[in-house]
Amino acid sequence: MQVHGPQERNHSVSEAASTPYPAPDAAANPPPGNQFALLGQRRFGPFFWTQFLGAGNDNLFKFAFTVLVTYQLHVSWLEPKMAGLVIGALFILPFLLFSATAGQWADKYDKARIMRSIKLLEVAIMGLAAWGFLTQNVVTLLCCVALMGLHSTFFGPVKYAYLPQHLSPRELTGGNGMVEMGTFVSILLGNVGGGLIMGLGAPGAKWAALACVSVAVLGWLVSLRIPDSPSSEPGLRLNWNPVTETWRNLKLASEYPSVFRSLLGISWMWFFGAVFLSQFPSFARDVLGGDAHVASLLLVVFSIGIAIGSLLCETLSHRSVEIGLVPIGAVGMSVFALDLYFASRGLSHAGVATLYTVSEFIHQPAHWRVMADLALLAFSAGLYSVPMYALIQLRARPSHRARIIAANNILNALFMIVSALAAGAMLGAGFTIPQVFGATALLNVVVVGYVFWLMPEYIIRLVMLVVTRFVYRLRVRGDEHLPTDGAAILVCNHVSFVDAVILGVISPRPMVFLMDHRIFKNPALGWFFRLCKAIPIAPQKEDPEAYEQAFVRAREVLANGDLLCLFPEGAITRDGQLQPFKGGIMKIIEGHDQVPVIPSALHNLWGSYFSRIDGAAMSRPFRRGILNHVGLVVGAPIAASDVTPERLQDEVRKLLAEPAP
Incomplete structure (x- = not known):
């Protein structure tokens, strides 16, 4: 349902006129049975493994280097307790300085060529890092950290701009879920691999050098299989000033209200997640009494949780961009973070010399609740973030998509820096780690509540999701x-x-409804349709001005390139039979001869609680119980020039005669 502003709608019109969607490559490949089937297709598989290997190598190198300077080398100017912070800061600095430039490159040049060039750069960086490991040259390795941050800075906008160029809108959620899952699994494997290699002792540095170079070379070889991804704006003039271009990118993103608020929502997720991830070592040691392997176990639990949540988004969304999952994820993040505070506030092992091994740790009943909270918190974060990424890719103008992703990376980096400062300030003020977690949970309620207040579409889609998944069980045929x-x-x-x-839940984009004005007076449903900004229409004899205004607004929807839905019968059926179609649609399509009109038919809703069976709707709760199967059949579009009320009624009658989905 339509909730974004006129400026954003106008962007979608120009976008539709200039860039077909889905891209030809996506159209040439039929949607797979599920998201895992994408791995077997060239348009996705090589790209997935390229980004998987890159994320894994980042973390293998960083963690191996951290272990080296923490346990094996003694550098007077880099204390072990500061090593992790310095390495993290060096890695994230390029995101602030060069994301704007990276976004321009990704919009101007072929994305496959950029990815291959970036992977070749990774091979060179890892070659330099290998020399640093072999000579144990800390300065060289620190430079390589910054260079790998630069590598990731340029890869990020290309990664997320590539997906909508090769996947159809109904594949975006599954594709993003796979990428998010792959990213966190590769981060986990990189950290574990780096730790195991450096755990070999003195030979560890040599093996780390070999591993980093080998993974980089493998990533480059895989990137050669990525299909061409033509430039979205070849005429773009590059602005090399990172300050002015960063500001320009943020302003560009703000022109799309729903996109910009999703950027803020994703950045908040990184703020939230960084609080927990940064405290895992201290939390494991000082609160839970676990050794370094327990800290790794917590990371494994967290990574598995977010991977499962990310993958499940496609199933829960029925392969559409379903932002109704975002409020569910937001609530879960707060609930399980708050329960983590309650589960751990009575635990403290600070100063205790003997630490639990993994085996000893998991035999403590109290620790199972902690691990469950971490897993469910991460699972909720997956539900929260994947639909937002898909929404950004779907609604951003293709010619500016990479720059908007770059703006997202800038915001993510800023939020993560503020997260580190905020967590440090709370700990410095005497907060315990569980109290930091609890405060973050409460802050999450405030922040995401504000985001949903600014963008009620999230709540609208949640209501739709609940109705079609829990009140009814919706099955659809012909939604293509x-x-x-x-x-x-x-x-x-x-x-x-x-x-x-x-009807609203099956559309991959917002839909505007033209509805009888009397439904807005219903106390149970009126608030919802007003929130949706549906267009009320009154009979001409009853309110001529409201009648004419409804048609003006309906034609504006079409002029803006949006999707309009109407019920030509004019009222809800009282006997379950299809009523004659009124002629209002002919007035709406005046001057819009090229607009397709798509017939559809709802099955099995007659007799339900919300229908007018026996005279009054909503009079007998649970009339047919819950989880009733209802169906929707969508027919082939008809050119507006061929439309008559009688023909539309006949097409809908044929769809009703078909078996329910």
Whole structure:
């Protein structure tokens, strides 16, 4: 349902006119049965393994270097307790300085060529790092940390701009879920691998050098298989001033309200997650009494949780960009972070010489609750972040998509820096680590509540998700006929008070509804449709001004290139039968001869709680129990020039005669 502003809608019109969507490469590849099937396709598989190996190598190198300067080398000017902070700061600094330039490159040049060049740069950096490991030259290794940060800075915008160029909108959630899962698994494997290699003692540095170079070479070889990804704006003039370009990117992102607020939402997730990830070693040692392997166990639990949450997004969203999952994830992040505070506040092992091994740790019943909270917190973060990434890719203008992703990277880096400062300030003020977790959980409630207040579409989609997954069980056939961009009209039979809710959830983009003004007076549903900014229409004899204004607004929706839905019967059926279609649609399509009109039919809603069976709707709760199967069949589009009310009614009647999905 439409909730974004006029400026954002106008961007979508120009976008539809200039850049077809989905991209030809995506259209040439039919959507796979599930997200894992993408791994077997050239448009996704080589890209996935390239980014997987890159993220893993980043962390293998950083963790091996951290262990080297913490346990094996004694450098007077780099104390062990500061090594992790210095390495982390050097890695993230290029994101602040060069993300804006990286975004321009990704929009101007072929993304596959950029990725291959970046992977070749990684080979050179890891060659220098190998020399640093072999000679134990800390300055050289610190330089390599900054260079790998630069490598990741330039790879990030390309990575997320590549996906919508090769995946259809219905594959974006699954593709992003795979990328997020792969990223966290590779981070985990990189950290574990780096720790195991350096655990070999003196030979560890040699093996770390070999491993880093080998993974870099393998990543470059895999990148050669990535298909061409043509420039989205070849005429772009590069601005080499990182300050002015950073400001320009942030302003560009702010022109898309729903996109910019999603950027802020993702950046907040990184703020939130950084608080927990940065405290794992101290939390494991001083609160839980575990050794270094216990800290690794917590990282494993966290990574598995976020990987499962990311992968499950496609199943829960039925392969659409389902931002209704975001509020569920946000609530889970707060609930489980707060329970982590309660589960750990009575635990303290600071100053205790003997630490638990992993085996001893998991035999303590109290620790299972802690691990469950961490896993569910991370699972919720996966549900929270993946739909936001997909939303950004779907709604950002293709010619500016990489620069908007670059703006996201800038914001992520800033939020993570503020996160580190805030956590440090709380600990310096005498907060315990569990109290820091609890405060972050409460702050999460405030921040995401504000985001949802600014962008009620998240709550709207959540309501739709609940209705179609828990009140009813929706099955759909023919949804491929719904266009992912450009103006279109969806018409449907009108069976119940929740028809609009059910139709809205199957659309990959916002949908504007033209609805009888009386439904807005219903105390149970009126608030929801007002929140959705549906267009009320009154009979001409009853309110001529409101009648005409409804058609003006409906034509504006089409002029803006958006999706309009209406119920040509004019009212909810009282006998379960299809009523004659009124002629209002002919007035709406005047001057819009190229707009497709798409017939659809709702099955099995008659007789439900929200229908007017026996005269009154919503009079007998649980009339048919819960989890009733309902269906929607979407027909082939009809050119506006060929539309008549009678033909539309006949098409909908044929769809009703088909078996329910």
